[in-house]
Amino acid sequence: MDRNNLKEQTVRLEEFYLKNKRMPSYSEMLKVFRFRSKNAVFKKVNQLVKLGLFAKDKTGRLIPAGVQRPVRLLGFIQAGFPSPAEEETVDLMSLDEYLISNPQATYLLKVSGDSMLDAGIHPGDLVLVQKDLTPKNGDIVVACVDKEWTLKYFEKLKGKVRLRAANKKYLPIEPKEELVIAGVVIANVRKYK
Numbered sequence: 001m002d003r004n005n006l007k008e009q010t011v012r013l014e015e016f017y018l019k020n021k022r023m024p025s026y027s028e029m030l031k032v033f034r035f036r037s038k039n040a041v042f043k044k045v046n047q048l049v050k051l052g053l054f055a056k057d058k059t060g061r062l063i064p065a066g067v068q069r070p071v072r073l074l075g076f077i078q079a080g081f082p083s084p085a086e087e088e089t090v091d092l093m094s095l096d097e098y099l100i101s102n103p104q105a106t107y108l109l110k111v112s113g114d115s116m117l118d119a120g121i122h123p124g125d126l127v128l129v130q131k132d133l134t135p136k137n138g139d140i141v142v143a144c145v146d147k148e149w150t151l152k153y154f155e156k157l158k159g160k161v162r163l164r165a166a167n168k169k170y171l172p173i174e175p176k177e178e179l180v181i182a183g184v185v186i187a188n189v190r191k192y193k
Helices: 003-020 026-033 038-050 095-099
Strands: 054-056 062-064 071-073 091-093 106-110 126-130 140-145 148-157 160-164 179-189
Touching (some): 026 038, 106 179, 140 160, 148 179
Antiparallel strands (some): 054 062, 071 091, 106 126, 126 179, 140 148, 140 179, 148 160
16 A cells, blocks of 8 residues: 555545535546546545545445644643743644544534524534533533524523523523433634634
């Protein structure tokens, strides 16, 4: 196995994914990998899956399994009073590795609405949700309350669960019939530019 060739092919696949926001079809992979036959593409895809660089969904389609490039971690910055700082590469860091402990149980949701503003979650933000966690008081959860989906603080008081907004405009929600917790928010992502 030629490691340089494998790295180059992986980079091309990542670039396609980042540009198109989807994985290429097997026909498109002919061009991405610069192959002439779909059989060669099939073998390459299986190799990449076996190495853990990509995965396949339930239908057999190729999906990202950590398609990202590590970013340099330059050090630390004082968020209080200014202090002298030097640029020094401390390490390489993958945001996936930093944020996600269980990729199979983790998904992203785009936020709409202003009910979580005081928690620092704004419309347009992305929340990273892990569905295999048991919510504790104070966790922010994705929940279906009486057939309506929402993002709120989880509170359990005297055996009763209620969901509380992080905005005084909204009253707490107590389920009348059904409450399904679909996951606990583990990170909030906001893009400034």
